[in-house]
Amino acid sequence: MxxxxxxxxxxxxxxxxxxxxxxxxxxxxxxxxxxxxxxxxxxxxxxxxxxxxxxxxxxxxxxxxxxxxxxxxxxxxxxxxxxxxxxxxxxxxxxxxxxxxxxxxxxxxxxxxxxxxxxxxxxxxxxxxxxxxxxxxxxxxxxxxxxxxxxxxxESGAAPQLASARLKKHELERALHQLIDGVRIMVRAGWVHGDLSAFNVLWWQDQLWFIDFPQALDLAANPQGLNCLHRDIVNVATWFGRRGLNVDPEEIFADLLADLG
Ligand SMILES: Nc1ncnc2c1ncn2[C@@H]1O[C@H](COP(=O)(O)OP(=O)(O)OP(=O)(O)O)[C@@H](O)[C@H]1O
Ligand SMILES: [Mg+2]
Structure with missing residues (x-):
């Protein structure tokens, strides 16, 4: 059933x-x-x-x-x-x-x-x-x-994970913006992904798609919520940083928190 x-x-x-x-x-x-x-x-x-x-x-x-x-x-x-x-x-x-x-x-x-x-x-x-x-x-x-x-x-194949999508620099920049915007939507909706990585986002039709949520945490109710959000941000920021993008996880985190009000 x-x-x-x-x-x-x-x-x-x-x-x-x-x-x-x-x-x-x-x-x-x-x-x-x-x-x-x-x-x-x-x-x-x-x-x-x-x-x-x-x-x-x-x-x-x-x-x-x-x-x-x-x-x-x-x-x-x-x-x-x-x-x-x-x-x-x-x-x-x-x-x-x-x-x-x-x-x-x-x-x-x-x-x-x-x-x-x-x-x-x-x-x-x-x-x-x-x-x-x-x-x-x-x-x-x-x-x-x-x-x-x-x-x-x-029909010809599944969307690639960000980690294997071989994006050009300008696409990587777009992906990073979409990632931050996406996390902001999650945070506003009260959720933290909890396992965010370049393997758990797909690149499809020029856009970033978030997948794999079994461990998602309720931001308000879970005492680990903010820690997990921070860890998620550091994870993906490190990935983008290694690919040459100028990204400061603490700034992104602070910005997301400010947004929470
Ligand atoms: N809706 C979907 N459309 C296309 N591909 C998908 C979809 N959902 C999952 N996949 C593919 O299957 C992979 C594994 O899915 P998912 O991350 O949800 O499971 P998982 O158990 O966490 O696997 P892993 O431990 O390898 O991350 C994804 O990384 C993605 O490549
Ligand atoms: Mg996964």
């Missing part, structure tokens, strides 16, 4: 035109990429009226269960950041005592619950940021194992 994301509110961006309604048939076109945390498959979705679109399915790869009780055993790879995520949502997770017990005992039901919180978290953040106008893939649906979202790329 896939969970469609909340229907948009009156004020939110209209949903993309390419969305295909049920009933549809999905054809798996194969593995696009295998990351450290997830496997990305390309899917062709064909609707009843013959319309079709390309999507990706991000399947969270469960690691070998080595130590019962660890978050890694659930396929939750970034355990430290996930723990933060759990911390700040403590107040509202697993209200049902049956669910709490299932998670504590790591029963099959408990694992499914945690896993779907993980995919659900990435979907929710993507949708919030998409509504805020950020360049992120539109999240279509999720279940406990995977997230289906907009594909950034063409």
């Amino acid at each position: 896939s969970t469609p994301l909340n229907s948009p509110t009156a004020s939110s961006r209209p949903e993309p035109e390419w969305l295909i309604e049920d009933p549809y048939i999905d054809t798996d076109l194969g593995v696009l990429l295998t990351g450290k945390e997830a496997q990305i498959n390309l899917i062709r979705r064909q609707g009843a009226t013959g319309d079709s679109s390309l999507l990706v399915r991000k399947h969270y790869v469960p690691r070998k269960v080595s130590e019962k009780g660890t978050l890694e055993a659930l396929g939750v790879q970034r355990a430290s950041t996930f723990r933060n995520d759990v911390e700040y949502r403590e107040g509202r997770h697993f209200r049902k005592s049956r669910d709490r017990r299932a998670v504590q005992q790591m029963s099959a039901h408990g694992k499914r619950l945690l896993q779907s919180r993980w995919t659900g978290h990435e979907s929710t953040v993507l949708r919030t940021l998409w509504d805020a106008g950020l360049n992120v893939p539109f999240p279509v649906s999720y279940n406990e194992e995977s997230l289906v979202m907009e594909y950034l790329g063409a």
Whole structure:
């Protein structure tokens, strides 16, 4: 069962035109990429009226269960950041005592619950940021194992990661501006990416697109929020700096904070 994301509110961006309604048939076109945390498959979705679109399915790869009780055993790879995520949502997770017990005992039901919180978290953040106008893939649906979202790329190939996009100097400068503008949108929407790098932004149609949000942090609620924002900025600023751009992470950080008011 896939969970469609909340229907948009009156004020939110209209949903993309390419969305295909049920009933549809999905054809798996194969593995696009295998990351450290997830496997990305390309899917062709064909609707009843013959319309079709390309999507990706991000399947969270469960690691070998080595130590019962660890978050890694659930396929939750970034355990430290996930723990933060759990911390700040403590107040509202697993209200049902049956669910709490299932998670504590790591029963099959408990694992499914945690896993779907993980995919659900990435979907929710993507949708919030998409509504805020950020360049992120539109999240279509999720279940406990995977997230289906907009594909950034063409029939002939996926959009490259910034790290491998081989941009010219003037494009790099554009990318840096778009990156700072993008982080500003995230911060205003109350989110910190938490794993921002040249591997987690794609360059597509002359624009920067942000991906990979399972560890995103709520800036106001998470005590680590500002630290993570700073780390994100230093990470990407260092990357741009090595490519010859004059970039001062502290200035960018201060500017983002000033913007928060
Ligand atoms: N919507 C998308 N459209 C096109 N390519 C995508 C999309 N989502 C992910 N990818 C590709 O798959 C790669 C891995 O995705 P993602 O970063 O979300 O997962 P990950 O588990 O963090 O993998 P890694 O640990 O390697 O970063 C991305 O770097 C990108 O190249
Ligand atoms: Mg990634």
